[in-house]
Amino acid sequence: MLKLFKYNWKIRRDWFDWCETVSEEELLKKRTGGIGYILPTLYHVVAVEYGWICGGIQGKAIDIPPFKEVASLQQVKDFSARCHKELAPFVYDWDDSLEDCIMIDITDEGEREPHKYGEVMRHVIAHEIHHSGQLSIWSREIGKKPVNANLIGRGLFDI
Amino acid sequence: MLKLFKYNWKIRRDWFDWCETVSEEELLKKRTGGIGYILPTLYHVVAVEYGWICGGIQGKAIDIPPFKEVASLQQVKDFSARCHKELAPFVYDWDDSLEDCIMIDITDEGEREPHKYGEVMRHVIAHEIHHSGQLSIWSREIGKKPVNANLIGRGLFDI
Numbered sequence: 001m002l003k004l005f006k007y008n009w010k011i012r013r014d015w016f017d018w019c020e021t022v023s024e025e026e027l028l029k030k031r032t033g034g035i036g037y038i039l040p041t042l043y044h045v046v047a048v049e050y051g052w053i054c055g056g057i058q059g060k061a062i063d064i065p066p067f068k069e070v071a072s073l074q075q076v077k078d079f080s081a082r083c084h085k086e087l088a089p090f091v092y093d094w095d096d097s098l099e100d101c102i103m104i105d106i107t108d109e110g111e112r113e114p115h116k117y118g119e120v121m122r123h124v125i126a127h128e129i130h131h132s133g134q135l136s137i138w139s140r141e142i143g144k145k146p147v148n149a150n151l152i153g154r155g156l157f158d159i
Numbered sequence: 160m161l162k163l164f165k166y167n168w169k170i171r172r173d174w175f176d177w178c179e180t181v182s183e184e185e186l187l188k189k190r191t192g193g194i195g196y197i198l199p200t201l202y203h204v205v206a207v208e209y210g211w212i213c214g215g216i217q218g219k220a221i222d223i224p225p226f227k228e229v230a231s232l233q234q235v236k237d238f239s240a241r242c243h244k245e246l247a248p249f250v251y252d253w254d255d256s257l258e259d260c261i262m263i264d265i266t267d268e269g270e271r272e273p274h275k276y277g278e279v280m281r282h283v284i285a286h287e288i289h290h291s292g293q294l295s296i297w298s299r300e301i302g303k304k305p306v307n308a309n310l311i312g313r314g315l316f317d318i
Contacts (some may be wrong), residue, residue, distance in 0.1 A: 003281055004163075034292075102318065116316045122162055122309040129285050130308045133193075133292020140192035148258035149289045152282035158274045159261065 001119055005091045007151050008045075008128040012080065014147040015042060015135060019073050026142050027073060034134040041135060043067050043076050045128045050083035052120050053090055057103050060086075094121070160280055164250045166310050167204075167287040171239065173306040174201060174294060178232050185301050186232060192263050193293040200294060202235050204287040209242035211279050212249055216249050219245075253280070 019027055019039070027039040047064050055062040070079045076103040099118035107113055129149075136146035178186055179196070186198040194200040206223050214221040214286045258277035265273055288308075295305035 004276070004285070007281070007285060017274075033296035033305070096306040113312075114318050115311060116318060118162070119311055119316040122166070122315075123309065126163070126166060126288050126308070126310045130292040130295070133289040134296050136289070137192035137293050137296040146192070149285070150282065151285045152274060152278055153272075157278040159273050159275060 001125075002091055002096050003156050004125045006127060006156055007130075007154065008028060008049075010154060010156075011132055011147060011149060012045065012128070015132065016080070018139070018144070018147055022144065024073070028071070031138050031141070033137075034077040034131060035121065038135060038138055039071070039076055040067050041131050043070060043079065045131050046076070046080045046083050047050065048127055049124050050087055052124050054083070056105055056115075057117055057120055058090060059076075060101075063157065069158070091121075129143050160253050160284075161250055163284045165315055166283060166313065167208075167291075168243065169313060169315075170291055170306060170308060171201065171204065171287070174291065175232070175236050175239070176302070177298070177306055181301065181303065183232070187230070190297050190300070192296075193290060196293060197297055198230070198232065198235055199226050200290050202229060202238065204290050205239045205242050206236070207286055208283050209246055211283050212246040213242070215264055215274075216260075216276055216279055217249060218262075239264050250280075 019042070022038075023043055028037055031038070035044050050062060050140060054060045058147055065079070097114065101117045102114050103117060103120060105115055106111045132147070132149060136149065139146035161296060177206070178201070181197075187196055189195055190197070194203050209221060209224060213219045214223075229235055258275065260276045261273050262276060262279060264272045264274055291306070295308065298305035
């Protein structure tokens with residue numbers, strides 16, 4: 001489980017570095033599909049990861065500011081760093097005995113939905129990779145090489 | 160490991176169903192980013208999964224036709240089904256004792272590169288999710304709702 005989180009965290013850092021090479025106008029320009037904007041996509045993956053792991057699984061009181069309150073690259077990076085600090089210990093401490101523990105999600109419609117921790121963790125993993133794929137298309141649209149998304153050869157596994 | 164493969168296989172089936180509602184012209188139209196075309200993207204994720212698991216890890220003689228030989232939706236679906244049949248048993252039989260086994264990849268430059276099985280498997284998982292994210296952007300570009308990529312609530316985990 002941890003390896004795929006580490007992969008996402010590395011790719012996210014690479015996207016933040018990529019953003020440094022792009023104008024704020026491009027980061028906030030309306031685009032087709034997904035969340036519809038580059039920087040809000042990065043904000044969104046942070047908020048979703050933090051929401052599920054700290055709010056959902058751990059049941060903590062969480063503070064997710066609306067995007068307009070963190071609407072610059074530096075602020076989204078700071079938001080990501082703050083969330084990461086709070087959620088990473090849970091991911092590092094994960095062990096398979098947690099797989100079948102149940103959390104209760106309250107949906108937007110007020111329904112109580114049970115989910116296994118293992119499902120939530122994999123949802124968070126797939127969610128960020130999916131959005132990263134979307135960013136790669138928008139990157140080419142603005143004429144820039146996207147972040148290399150290959151997991152293999154990233155040094156996540158020592159030999 | 161199996162859950163994320165099952166997720167990808169389900170999403171791929173959903174993309175194949177989605178393709179049924181789109182003209183062949185759209186499926187083969189040049190687009191920006193990624194592999195650059197919808198149907199070749201689906202062909203590519205099948206070929207990569209099959210290549211790494213059957214060719215790479217299992218060291219079998221594998222037959223990957225060039226895209227032009229399977230350049231219709233039905234042919235890519237058939238190619239996917241054939242590869243799935245051959246590679247799925249390995250994924251179903253996976254256990255964590257295989258994590259650190261080593262396979263040797265021969266790169267395009269003829270170099271021998273060792274990879275742990277665990278790295279290869281996660282690479283294959285992330286690879287397909289990434290490309291699925293790209294497909295979702297192209298889907299909106301042609302005015303169609305993309306496949307729902309949420310892992311949570313897909314019935315992969317019984318409660």
